[in-house]
Amino acid sequence: MRIGIDAMGGDRAPKAEVQGALDACASLAEDDKIVLVGDKEVILQHLAGNDGWEEHIEIYHASQAIGMNESPVEALRSKPDSSIAVLVKLHKEGMVDACISAGNTGAFAAAGQMMLRRLEGVHRPGIAIVTPTPRGPVALCDVGANVSCRPFHLYQYGLMASIYLSAMCDMPDPRVGLLSIGTEEAKGNELVKQTRELFQDDSRISFVGNVEGRDLFSGRCDVMICEGFVGNVVLKLMEGLVEGLMKSMFKELAHALPDQASMMQKIGSSTFAKYDFNEYGGAPLLGVNGLCIICHGASSNRGIMNAVNVVRELSKRHMNERIVEVLSQGPEGN
């Protein structure tokens, strides 16, 4: 398998990307290759001093890079030789079997949707993120690919995210919840009410009904479905809470118990590590004809390495073939 990595995206690029690729080599199969896409000179500098990388790593030059804060569509238009555009093009042309980027999320997701075709039967691609919680991993989909969802899009997200979580976490029959503002049937907006009917009509889904925001941590469901606007708000709120609230709490604790400050620091770090987005190696763009893993902008080399492991796992478990199969057995939708 050939795995492409955008070496120029991400807050810690290219260091985290190159180191992540190096770390991933140990677990690769003999004929697996990693293709680092980006400024060849810069990548070579970061590879220097590491022995034997040539066995598993190739470099594909791209002269431009898209910044984290650039407007996705404009950047893709004005930078045709950006690492993101080149990477996705390589995937489209079959030169790599999967692509990974911690760069500009909007640009990567847009490139994936524009350049790769949709899998047969898929109406709209969606981004699924697995978030670790005290009661186990929960997949949330969509977190930003599709801000104007129709009920059938959400229904397909339920099917696709279930297949993804099954493959990722060895979970045979994930429970699917529909994010709403109350668990009663009558609650929610029109989108939720119509989606609910589609879920209820499909006996292949373990549908637990409407769930609420709090249920992300209650263990009520393994997969939580919502439209991209809501999912993106939720995702960034969680990040803000961890950054803004929890870290300030730990600071206060360390301040109040100065003798235990270093111990506290250690516990804090290990606690944060449990809820670390690097753990699940990024979020797949589900529904495209390919494997696109969107990594968090702040991904470490561990995050990148995990993303490599994830695409290998998803490929080995035939996630996309399974999605096509499952969708072909369901209603066609509109």
Next chain:
Amino acid sequence: MRIGIDAMGGDRAPKAEVQGALDACASLAEDDKIVLVGDKEVILQHLAGNDGWEEHIEIYHASQAIGMNESPVEALRSKPDSSIAVLVKLHKEGMVDACISAGNTGAFAAAGQMMLRRLEGVHRPGIAIVTPTPRGPVALCDVGANVSCRPFHLYQYGLMASIYLSAMCDMPDPRVGLLSIGTEEAKGNELVKQTRELFQDDSRISFVGNVEGRDLFSGRCDVMICEGFVGNVVLKLMEGLVEGLMKSMFKELAHALPDQASMMQKIGSSTFAKYDFNEYGGAPLLGVNGLCIICHGASSNRGIMNAVNVVRELSKRHMNERIVEVLSQGPEGN
């Protein structure tokens, strides 16, 4: 001023409600009265042993109570003598000047919207909640009254929530942010894009543009506007995070540092108190011709007492008159 309290709603009713009313008496003006609405016998039992309550507290009998999990509209129809229905009717008839309930939120908000008229110029009432953050209080509106918002509704929420926060927190010119999925103008759904134009056209609003979920804790805005579906998801997610995640972190800390467990407990409690929903005494249903304060179901007597202080403050500062005045000077909308 006569302040009505639903004595039968809330997880700790009627104990918290009756005690909260008693605690509030100390700060009431001479001719202020609290009217406890609910089962007279039960309320009298809880008042027993307290001297002089008759000076400020009256009881108005209601024979029924709506449970926390009942369907709001059905419950209001089938229980015309419920404490919530009777309380709002008293307000409508001018027998009380404000009403407070920690009971079934949906039923209370529905009763308020159905029985009290809208303030002149208001298109749709919205619920605003003030959440304490490390960088100061932030008002979020709407958190569940209106799940199908039009841009003009959100625009009016911006005006109304600003007036509310000004009155509550003595903040002369709150910065208003529009909750979206990216700060760039092009990001968001149609609702956000059209609302953004309305905000930009009104120089009376300190509009800071689009904000993201993380900005609830970043200090970028004082008022955050979104439709009721999104706001309700956000609200319940925050509750879930505190309950599910932070408490489990404190448990781990106490477990890891057993000698400091009681100290940790103390710090934990004081930290949680800082982010306590009881602090701001509930969420007003903005835009109705009256004062309806929706308290959290788990409100303590402190929460109820604070709600009493809030309605006195909002009345003293003529919040509703100010809303009518400000809306009358703006566009009429559709």
